[in-house]
Amino acid sequence: MAQKTYASVTVDVNEEGYFTDPSQWTKEIAVEIAKEEGITLTDQHFAIIEFLRNRHNNGEALSIRSINHSGVLDVKTFYQLFPGAPLKKATKIAGIPKPASCV
């Protein structure tokens, strides 16, 4: 298992850089991962990250559709906040596994 150091904390990640233990995550760490992805986190980013983490902790699957039903923001804004591959980037920054969903 690989390890990475963010904000002077060493965390366990898989070969793609996703957290293997979401409990090691902190907001300070999220800021550092986001920097690697070229993103500066805002309150809006943190709101959706919290939604993603809650959903993961409740054992619910993540899909792009679930973002629209989050009540936090719509999919269009989500794509703007995490340009490129939003669900992959957002889950990486949120310290949870990469979604295994096709939708």
Add this chain to the structure above:
Amino acid sequence: MEQKNPIKKVNIICAKGAIEDVYATLVMGNGAVMEGIETNIFFTFFGLDAIIKKRMDKLHTGVVGNPALRLPGGMRMPTLLGVVPGMEAFTSWMMKGQMEKLDIPPVSEFLDLITAGGGKIYACKLAMDMFKFKEEDLSEHVSGILTVGEFYEHAGGEGSQIIFT
């Protein structure tokens, strides 16, 4: 897994209008958008139903001449059963229910997701003329009506792929 020559753009053609044909297109298209791949989807012939406002959320799956179709429980569905009135509607309803459980949205909502991520939807000019559809019959997701030549122009570029579902 990092590839040397990643796919940068996909151009998907959908020429059929059954649930499974349209969803194959939509899942691949939306998946590409989610990966940050530039995406164009071109609907032609019966595939146009997926972008015709009045029809897009009422697609059916074929129950006659579909040897892979099975009854709940796994038994093959006899072709003759397919001609029973209401069988096609019932089967289509079942399919949609199963998809909803997997968080696969109805066609119009799926197109919302694809276009929200920057995916582009196009209608085929020839098929529009053939089926006598007008621009106002199309859903608001459609960016334009293209000739085949224009489609190829849109499909150009390095790392671009054309997929016929």
